[in-house]
Amino acid sequence: MRHLLSMADLDRDDIEQILNLADSFAEVGKRQIPKVPALRGKTIAWLFYEDSTRTRLSFETAAKRLSADTMNFSVGSSSVNKGESLRDTVETIAAMGVDGVVVRHRGAGAPHRIAEWIDASVVNAGDGWHQHPTQSLLDLYTATRHLGSLDGRRIAIVGDIKYSRVARSNAIGFATLGAEVTFVAPQTLLPPSLEGWPVKVTHDLDEVMEDIDICYLLRMQLERQEQAVVPTLREFHEEYGLTTERADRLREESLIMHPGPMNRGVEIAGEVADRPNAVITEQVINGIAVRMAVLYLLLGSGLNLVDNQEAVA
């Protein structure tokens, strides 16, 4: 594995390998000094064209626990605003000798383009509406630690799906591990075509509440309100939010998940987010171990180097 661009690039074995590895790295996080020299001497650049404090901090923590050197390409204050082409920007960073580039960009496919241009490993930390693979992996990690195998498990992904890279990533990720994925949203928040997607669709959230093992709520982009894709946020909450009443209808062991940051009172009732079966904080914690596993696999594992005779110690 050289890059991590899309959940579609990973088969079941790949995902399971990453999740198992994440277990090893989760252990590191519990140590008094939660740091291993695994990526000592490796340099990772953050290339965030879109603000994301949470994802960046999570990646940064992961990299530091692996002893990698990190550098931040701060887009706001950089040449990007001066009209430099993406390729020039990326090649400049590559010229500084980085081993990995973690990219967040508002344009779908930006990480794919970058991966064509440079030798370093590219990790997609979110590209437009397209993909956010490490979010999906940490969601899968969290879900499997609670539920075991996802084969035959039912997950409803609810809300702002059309504009959501998390929904796109998780539809593939959960289906790859054998879960049944249902999208729940009004048509205005669904992708125009679901041809070829491993998902079912319903417009009625109440229809699925008793059946699901996971209720996955997406962040409602409040700025979407300007485009009037739903009449009011109040109505959205009534029809597609996880209200107290709906949460009561979930089975006891069913998980409530959310990629954060939450809009309490919009996609999820404030009280529901704090219930014991809401694993939202755990998702954040697991994000570090999963991203350690990803960075380690891409930059340090040498799993492709096993055919080296020197390896036999």
Added chain:
Amino acid sequence: MAERERRLAAPPAGGEFQARTRVMTSEDVTRAVRRMAHEILERNSGAADLMIIGLQTGGVALAHYLADDIKEIEGSEIPVGSLDATMHRDDFGLRPVMPEAVTEIPGDPTGRVIILVDDVLYTGRTVRAALDAVHSYGRPAAIQLAVMVDRGHRELPIRPDFVGKNLPTRRDELVDVHDDGVDLGDVT
């Protein structure tokens, strides 16, 4: 030979391990463990403050045998754990992290005497990595090293405190410690 080496020795990296000579029988190993248990107790004036940590993957079983013997001799339960030092190795990248090789440190090592246990001591690099790793859990009062076989060829200034058997070897040979004893052999 630990599981990790066994995997690396498998094609395409290497060949099949062929045992040539049985250098220790299972009885030899049992006696050696017993002796090392006595030596550990003698050196540390008893079992207080001891913590035994087996190195993944070859040292874990031995660590438990040692702890069992110490318990029989001294009557006191000693915390036993396991440690995968792969992430601390200097040749990291050549050896896979194996998720099934769990690290489990039984409590805070600060102030305790840690007995690191491995099956074979060779270049010393695994032990060096393990010394680093242990320190990320706390600051032990002392660390001592117990190995079943010391086959020489050290590349670092590391020496074992307790040895089951000193076994001169060639670099191209492999030593396999298993439940039925210890074999010396080659990769073919």
Added chain:
Amino acid sequence: MSDKTTAIKGGTVIDQSGSRRADVVVSDDGTIVAVGEGLDGDVTLDATDCVVSPGFVDLHVHLRQPGKEEAETIESGARGAALGGFTSIIAMPNTTPAMDCASVVREVIDLAADTICDVRPSAAITIGRDGDALTPMAELVKLGVRVFTDDGTGVQDDRLMRTALEYAGSLAHLSGGQPIVLAQHCEVNALSDGTFMHEGEWSSRLGIPGQPAEAEELMVMRDIALARLTGTRVHFQHMSTAGSVAMIRAAKEAGLPVTAEAATHHFCLTDACCADYDPVYKVHPPLRTDADVAAVKEGLQDGTIDAIATDHAPHTPQDKERTFADAPPGMLGLETAFAIANTHLEMPIENLLAAMSWRPAAIAGIQDEHGGPIADGGRANLVVLDPNTTWTVAGDAMASRSNNTPYEGMAVRGRTRHTILQGEAVVIDGEAQR
């Protein structure tokens, strides 16, 4: 006889009157001197196994000058056009500044004075292509403009478009009786703003904001209605959807004054090309579905779509080396148009030539100069085509200053051999002569 003559020998002559074996002799005074068997001239061009046709006319070319000369100039664009077999091309007005006033149009005419292809400026319908106020159409018609378009965007305002059609419809007395045509880039902004590709299966999967086919079709529908209302001809640019083709077919059956063109990429590429996020496939209107491609082909085959255009849109590598969303839309087309049409359209070569030569010439009102017929005294604007040669497209080998061809590495069949402009052999055996 003081003028130099060139004999094109051994080919099959095809024009709107049909097909026949004949040699053609042209004079550098710009006329065809003789058509017949066994003719000779001062210079001989071999046309064995080739087709001799009136030169191609492209209704839709972006030459980037003035404003973005790094991507293309009128000179380099005209060179590419001649190499592609075009003897006349209509330059779109979305330059910087836009071709919306006499001074810019004059500049384009001046810059095109000595090029190896006859470059004709179109002009914008509205000032700055902003959709607010009409350009001085009468003045521009007097400078020679026959095609008005805001290409790159459609005229959104219904009332303004109606006014433009009515006004343009009353300018024929300034153009020597040649019709003035309003050409529309059909795209309803309300449905297309912030989109970068066709909306459907692929846009959904790729997470790229898409525009539905209806963004184009709604404006086609409106302009058909306005053509009915005003009686002025509307030319529909780069038709890309099955719905558009069907509406134009019905409008023509109803006898309405509409014509249409299709761009080469819209009958051979689909939105699936965008799968790797390569912006070379980003274009407006966007690449559509297999069904749309089939409908466009059918429209060309049955004549619903009158003309093949290139929508040649050069962009520098640095402009395309961005994300799909950030890169500008457009792709090269001049030097590949005939080969792509010849490779991908299952239609008789006579019909293909009609769509690339005499029908677009008539739409642009330049049929006296271009598009044949090939007969004594006719204008010597010709192309000699080898329809059977196979070659591989390479952007870097093109005359264009840019290399954003979507056909890179693609094997195609059919190539321009010679191009004759005003009796002068400007391209001989695929080489530009000046």
